[in-house]
Amino acid sequence: xxxxxxxxxxxxxxxxxxxxxxxxxxxxxxxxxxxxxxxxxxxxxxxxxxxxxxxxxxxxxxxxxxxxxxxxxxxxxxxxxxxxxxxxxxxxxxxxxxxxxxxxxxxxxxxxxxxxxxxxxxxxxxxxxxxxxxxxxxxxxxxxxxxxxxxxxxxxx
Amino acid sequence: xxxxxxxxxxxxxxxxxxxxxxxxxxxxxxxxxxxxxxxxxxxxxxxxxxxxxxxxxxxxxxxxxxxxxxxxxxxxxxxxxxxxxxxxxxxxxxxxxxxxxxxxxxxxxxxxxxxxxxxxxxxxxxxxxxxxxxxxxxxxxxxxxxxxxxxxxxxxx
Amino acid sequence: xxxxxxxxxxxxxxxxxxxxxxxxxxxxxxxxxxxxxxxxxxxxxxxxxxxxxxxxxxxxxxxxxxxxxxxxxxxxxxxxxxxxxxxxxxxxxxxxxxxxxxxxxxxxxxxxxxxxxxxxxxxxxxxxxxxxxxxxxxxxxxxxxxxxxxxxxxxxx
Numbered sequence: 001x002x003x004x005x006x007x008x009x010x011x012x013x014x015x016x017x018x019x020x021x022x023x024x025x026x027x028x029x030x031x032x033x034x035x036x037x038x039x040x041x042x043x044x045x046x047x048x049x050x051x052x053x054x055x056x057x058x059x060x061x062x063x064x065x066x067x068x069x070x071x072x073x074x075x076x077x078x079x080x081x082x083x084x085x086x087x088x089x090x091x092x093x094x095x096x097x098x099x100x101x102x103x104x105x106x107x108x109x110x111x112x113x114x115x116x117x118x119x120x121x122x123x124x125x126x127x128x129x130x131x132x133x134x135x136x137x138x139x140x141x142x143x144x145x146x147x148x149x150x151x152x153x154x155x156x157x
Numbered sequence: 158x159x160x161x162x163x164x165x166x167x168x169x170x171x172x173x174x175x176x177x178x179x180x181x182x183x184x185x186x187x188x189x190x191x192x193x194x195x196x197x198x199x200x201x202x203x204x205x206x207x208x209x210x211x212x213x214x215x216x217x218x219x220x221x222x223x224x225x226x227x228x229x230x231x232x233x234x235x236x237x238x239x240x241x242x243x244x245x246x247x248x249x250x251x252x253x254x255x256x257x258x259x260x261x262x263x264x265x266x267x268x269x270x271x272x273x274x275x276x277x278x279x280x281x282x283x284x285x286x287x288x289x290x291x292x293x294x295x296x297x298x299x300x301x302x303x304x305x306x307x308x309x310x311x312x313x314x
Numbered sequence: 315x316x317x318x319x320x321x322x323x324x325x326x327x328x329x330x331x332x333x334x335x336x337x338x339x340x341x342x343x344x345x346x347x348x349x350x351x352x353x354x355x356x357x358x359x360x361x362x363x364x365x366x367x368x369x370x371x372x373x374x375x376x377x378x379x380x381x382x383x384x385x386x387x388x389x390x391x392x393x394x395x396x397x398x399x400x401x402x403x404x405x406x407x408x409x410x411x412x413x414x415x416x417x418x419x420x421x422x423x424x425x426x427x428x429x430x431x432x433x434x435x436x437x438x439x440x441x442x443x444x445x446x447x448x449x450x451x452x453x454x455x456x457x458x459x460x461x462x463x464x465x466x467x468x469x470x471x
Binding site: 159160163166167170173237239240241242254256258273274297298300310311312313314 | 317320321324327328331335337338341342345346347348385390391392393394395396415417419426
Binding site: 007010017024032078105112 | 316317320323324327330394396397398399411413415430431454455457467468469470471
């Protein structure tokens, strides 16, 4: 076992922790209604696919795209992520899956919306650290959620 | 501090991450209705104890035992685990506790079932990697869950 | 890369894991109705700020302060933490933020109470290991919770 081997293994653990930090920062910025802070976690060319009914968003258009909804639709949100599994793909790319338990309170007084699902992310290491290059949201199920159609997980019948 | 010490400590961190991966894979395979995928995470002689009212299951009978329920009882499920604490017991054995927040939608139209509880797992390192040798599910509380009796956590009165 | 560098990075990873363990132990001891076990995770001079309407608690008074509520208010609770980000501040101090999804069943038969929020913790390394020196609870939102006022997260309007 050489020091180089140990350093590489340690680096992978640190990379996973930094990537987990991106996912946690996404939740924090979203729940604080900080659309610019959300967008700063993505590369400009990132693809964001929240649902099958609206066009994909891009990293450089993300802040503007979510600002209105964050301000006018939600009075409060809470995005709890868990079950995170990060797979490093070479030194500078990665992907992950995590579960999401998201609670939403609406400005218009609609009943609180619940979403249980998962995020599928891709990442790239940039000069400024890891950034998200792709986000796909999939739903396991919802109650009183403001969207009825979600990407599914192909659960077997 | 020798390289061997560092390597051993690094190995323990990697072992914990691999074990966390088993718990996450369990949730993913369960929520996808993949009973064979669930069972592949256990040793053939594993003991699975979901509740006090039905006999324990064994790893080599797990897929068959859960296949009917996964197909006929649930339209969708979502198993969110957190609070994971892994304790390594020597080089090739481990145990862990984690919290579970599980949501269930039923095929028969019953109200969605909620379970808050914990998994207690034991593990063994095999030639193919870590596997689960024991799973005990304990409930903190439920709402509209399809089981009324659960193993408890001996909360003090 | 020297062995000392590797050892320091490894130590930071282990510190973060030990600190995560404190947060998980807090949830476990709370949900088991073990006020002394909760208090043992804090330094005697720790500051605990659960809400804006009651005085801060101190570590050495915490067990007595929460014992009555744990026994008389709650029939059961479940504290699920996630999104944990630990920041080490030198060798012997740290802070963290994590999300909390907490479910409460009341002895008086009130509807179950739900809290979605976050803990902000500070920690200090002591002779006996890491201990919590500060806990501030902030709410994102609640349903049927026994407190109506919570510290907020300054979500932008």
